[in-house]
Amino acid sequence: MGAAPQQASPDQRVAEFREIFSRAESEVARVIVGHREVVRKMLTALFCGGHILIEGVPGLGKTLMVKAASETLGLSFKRIQFTPDLMPSDIIGTQVLTEADGHREFQFKPGPIFAHMVLGDEINRATPKTQSAVLEAMEEHQVTVFGTTYVLDPPYIVLATENPIELEGTYPLPEAQMDRFIFKVVMGSPKPDELREILNRTTGTAHAKIQPLFEPSRAPRAIEELKALVREVMVAEPLERYIISVIGGCTPGGPGAIPEVSQYLRFGPSPRGAQALILCAKVNALLAGRVSVSYDDIDDAIVPCLRHRLLLNFQAEAESVSSESILEQVVKRLRKPRT
Amino acid sequence: MDNPVETIGIASARIARLAAIRAVLCAVAPALTAIALGVLLEPIGKVTWTRLGYRLAPERAGVLSLVLIGAGIVVLAAGLIMAFRAYRRANDFVAAAAELDDRLECHQEIVTFATLANPSAPESIRARRTPLFPILWRRAIALFGGLDVRREFRLEVGEPLKRSSIFAGVVALAMVLATLGLVRAPTPENTEAAKLRAIAEEIARTSASSDDSALADKIRQAADALENSKLPPEEKKARIEEAMRQADKAAQKRNNSQSGKNQAAGKANAQNGNGNGKSQGNSTGAGNGEGKSESGAGQKLGVESSGSGKGNTGKSSGKNQGGKGSAKNDKNDQNKADQSSLELHDELAKAEAQVETANAKNPSPDKQPGADKNQGGGSQPDPNRPGNIPKPGANGDRNIPAAGGNPKNNKDMGSNLGDTHLGEMPTSTNAQRFLKPGEKGAALDIKDARYVMFRLPGAPTSGNGGKTVLDTDRPTATTGYVNAPLAPTSDDAPPDERQLVPPRYRDMIH
Numbered sequence: 130m131g132a133a134p135q136q137a138s139p140d141q142r143v144a145e146f147r148e149i150f151s152r153a154e155s156e157v158a159r160v161i162v163g164h165r166e167v168v169r170k171m172l173t174a175l176f177c178g179g180h181i182l183i184e185g186v187p188g189l190g191k192t193l194m195v196k197a198a199s200e201t202l203g204l205s206f207k208r209i210q211f212t213p214d215l216m217p218s219d220i221i222g223t224q225v226l227t228e229a230d231g232h233r234e235f236q237f238k239p240g241p242i243f244a245h246m247v248l249g250d251e252i253n254r255a256t257p258k259t260q261s262a263v264l265e266a267m268e269e270h271q272v273t274v275f276g277t278t279y280v281l282d283p284p285y286i287v288l289a290t291e292n293p294i295e296l297e298g299t300y301p302l303p304e305a306q307m308d309r310f311i312f313k314v315v316m317g318s319p320k321p322d323e324l325r326e327i328l329n330r331t332t333g334t335a336h337a338k339i340q341p342l343f344e345p346s347r348a349p350r351a352i353e354e355l356k357a358l359v360r361e362v363m364v365a366e367p368l369e370r371y372i373i374s375v376i377g378g379c380t381p382g383g384p385g386a387i388p389e390v391s392q393y394l395r396f397g398p399s400p401r402g403a404q405a406l407i408l409c410a411k412v413n414a415l416l417a418g419r420v421s422v423s424y425d426d427i428d429d430a431i432v433p434c435l436r437h438r439l440l441l442n443f444q445a446e447a448e449s450v451s452s453e454s455i456l457e458q459v460v461k462r463l464r465k466p467r468t
Numbered sequence: 469m470d471n472p473v474e475t476i477g478i479a480s481a482r483i484a485r486l487a488a489i490r491a492v493l494c495a496v497a498p499a500l501t502a503i504a505l506g507v508l509l510e511p512i513g514k515v516t517w518t519r520l521g522y523r524l525a526p527e528r529a530g531v532l533s534l535v536l537i538g539a540g541i542v543v544l545a546a547g548l549i550m551a552f553r554a555y556r557r558a559n560d561f562v563a564a565a566a567e568l569d570d571r572l573e574c575h576q577e578i579v580t581f582a583t584l585a586n587p588s589a590p591e592s593i594r595a596r597r598t599p600l601f602p603i604l605w606r607r608a609i610a611l612f613g614g615l616d617v618r619r620e621f622r623l624e625v626g627e628p629l630k631r632s633s634i635f636a637g638v639v640a641l642a643m644v645l646a647t648l649g650l651v652r653a654p655t656p657e658n659t660e661a662a663k664l665r666a667i668a669e670e671i672a673r674t675s676a677s678s679d680d681s682a683l684a685d686k687i688r689q690a691a692d693a694l695e696n697s698k699l700p701p702e703e704k705k706a707r708i709e710e711a712m713r714q715a716d717k718a719a720q721k722r723n724n725s726q727s728g729k730n731q732a733a734g735k736a737n738a739q740n741g742n743g744n745g746k747s748q749g750n751s752t753g754a755g756n757g758e759g760k761s762e763s764g765a766g767q768k769l770g771v772e773s774s775g776s777g778k779g780n781t782g783k784s785s786g787k788n789q790g791g792k793g794s795a796k797n798d799k800n801d802q803n804k805a806d807q808s809s810l811e812l813h814d815e816l817a818k819a820e821a822q823v824e825t826a827n828a829k830n831p832s833p834d835k836q837p838g839a840d841k842n843q844g845g846g847s848q849p850d851p852n853r854p855g856n857i858p859k860p861g862a863n864g865d866r867n868i869p870a871a872g873g874n875p876k877n878n879k880d881m882g883s884n885l886g887d888t889h890l891g892e893m894p895t896s897t898n899a900q901r902f903l904k905p906g907e908k909g910a911a912l913d914i915k916d917a918r919y920v921m922f923r924l925p926g927a928p929t930s931g932n933g934g935k936t937v938l939d940t941d942r943p944t945a946t947t948g949y950v951n952a953p954l955a956p957t958s959d960d961a962p963p964d965e966r967q968l969v970p971p972r973y974r975d976m977i978h
Contacts, residue, residue: 139599139600139602139603140603143600143603358600361598361599361600362598362600363580363584363596363597363598363600363601363604364580365562365576365579365580365582365583365584366562366583366593367562367566367576367579367583368576368579368580417575419575419577419607420598420600420601420603420604420607421575421576421577421580421581421604422576422580423575423576423577424575424576425575
């Protein structure tokens with residue numbers, strides 16, 4: 130399938146979005162068993178123009194999943210294994226002295242960050258200096274090396290992974306940097322059936338072959354058009370107020386904050402959280418065949434969009450209160466505005 | 469309908485109307501209840517507290533009735549205001565769309581459409597339409613395809629009426645509580661006034677003459693005066709006496725007219741001759757002066773028949789019986805009139821007595837001892853206090869019949885004459901409680917006697933085998949006993965046993 134036609138009708142564009150999304154999920158599912166929600170969130174983040182933080186133990190197929198998605202969508206893919214001695218230049222790239230025709234000059238050699246899909250494995254193992262280099266690229270979609278700014282080609286998505294174990298010698302991401310990820314998804318262990326399927330697929334001779342949806346040369350543009358379609362989805366004013374009330378309800382001391390929020394949170398979500406909610410809800414609406422957002426679309430997006438934006442206090446840590454449980458309480462107690 | 473904007477507009481208007489109706493319905497029941505209770509307070513009182521023997525003062529009943537009617541009107545007005553506000557509030561395009569959205573389960577598509585297609589929304593809102601808006605428009609048309617706004621938004625009166633009935637119950641309860649707080653057990657004056665009014669009603673109902681109507685009016689006035697606490701007792705008594713006079717006059721007139729009729733009947737009987745002894749006897753019976761004018765025809769008919777019916781005893785006898793019956797009715801009516809007249813007199817007399825008793829119990833402030841300038845002690849319960857000594861010509865004298873007859877001749881009558889006994893001491897009129905020696909029977913020398921001893925009868929003999937026991941321990945008198953005859957006591961003339969103290973000594977006695 131090629132890119133969307135230039136003068137396609139709105140209905141065709143919506144239908145095409147749903148088809149591409151569905152097929153991408155199916156193609157990734159050829160190599161990744163289970164984790165449908167993670168795959169969906171990864172694709173959602175791509176079409177929202179955001180980045181995703183995946184938390185899971187090693188060996189769950191995170192790298193394979195991202196690689197499969199990039200192959201499916203015809204996008205370039207790079208992987209960075211973050212280690213404590215990793216330097217920013219190792220990621221961004223650096224100027225190297227080259228000699229050509231008797232002339233020596235510095236030439237910029239792009240790092241692995243220059244790709245459409247970048248997998249930052251165990252990002253919390255790198256030093257904050259290196260982390261910040263990646264985060265600048267994530268936010269600005271550009272890097273600056275020796276005073277020269279290099280723009281990253283769209284679409285651009287960073288998929289960072291965190292290992293919840295072996296936290297010794299790691300550098301947990303600061304809240305400001307966590308805020309830059311649109312989602313944080315938790316990748317759990319596969320179920321027994323899924324594990325059996327994984328074994329069957331990976332220990333035999335058969336290899337699943339992924340069918341790309343776009344030609345690599347046209348893929349970026351097609352993806353960008355689909356991203357534009359997402360932003361065309363309409364949101365009614367009452368729903369915008371609902372999103373605002375959700376953000377306010379999760380902010381300690383904010384309007385409509387429930388007692389648990391004030392008790393267990395130090396800080397609530399930033400406006401980026403609200404942006405993430407709307408964009409994710411828009412993708413959900415398109416996937417449901419609608420061109421307007423519903424309350425259900427928003428509710429589905431609340432936990433993945435806001436769970437990493439809530440800063441728990443000591444009491445919450447001591448009582449093992451998770452941000453997910455607080456968000457569920459907030460959603461339960463909020464009344465959806467009618468007008 | 470092809471235009472979803474129109475559909476939402478119609479739904480909005482419908483929702484607003486229903487909201488207004490619901491608001492009015494909420495207020496209607498309590499308002500009507502309050503007004504109805506206010507209007508029907510008197511009939512309700514007749515079947516409830518009046519029947520139970522309690523009384524709600526007319527002025528209080530009037531105020532309560534006005535309050536209830538006023539409250540009803542206020543609630544009704546508030547309901548109308550609330551209805552207007554509800555209409556304004558519910559007449560919202562986006563809110564109506566949200567309502568439709570909920571009912572049709574459209575996942576906020578209609579709300580989004582209404583937000584962007586609201587005719588009254590500013591242009592900046594419309595500018596937020598995206599190229600996908602036509603899809604939303606078509607979706608709205610499809611969703612409204614089978615929609616009937618009237619059927620979808622029906623007038624549900626159950627819930628508002630239920631809520632309204634609760635408010636109505638609250639109003640009724642408030643009225644009941646207010647009534648409980650306001651009703652009182654009737655005073656003797658009220659009871660007497662009610663009886664007088666009943667008699668007046670009876671007179672007004674049964675009689676057609678102007679005298680009887682006037683009498684009924686007088687009785688009513690007397691009843692009103694009796695209940696009116698602001699009227700002085702003299703005025704009350706005057707009204708009652710006026711009614712009595714009117715009653716006497718009416719009774720006298722009735723008697724006069726009756727005697728005239730009896731005379732006429734006697735004449736008629738004399739014309740019949742002596743042909744029929746039985747008939748004569750009957751006529752005599754009717755001529756006892758108790759027959760009424762309307763029975764005259766029957767009597768006459770009976771007499772004529774008997775005169776012409778010689779030898780036809782059965783016929784004449786039958787007709788005479790008719791005449792006899794008529795005479796009997798006359799007698800009954802006369803008896804009734806007499807009875808009611810007596811009853812009226814009795815009630816009026818009771819009313820008068822009631823006034824006097826009330827006056828004795830609650831003397832008017834200007835006649836209270838404590839209010840007198842010469843009495844510094846105020847109204848103390850101690851009878852020895854100077855302030856409690858009745859002044860001659862005040863309360864005490866009024867209750868004591870004057871020795872000379874008419875109490876109006878008493879010089880000290882009325883307390884505004886000043887301290888008249890400084891120069892002329894008033895004569896105590898009822899100071900002697902015992903008969904004078906030799907006044908009745910042989911004189912008993914009980915002068916300086918301090919005790920009067922009575923000999924009690926012996927122990928009673930017990931019956932049915934019981935033993936008779938004599939009380940030998942009983943003390944017996946050593947001297948001969950005397951039984952001093954006491955003068956008959958009079959309720960309305962209490963003995964004036966207290967000694968009057970000249971004012972100049974009053975402050976010295978404590």
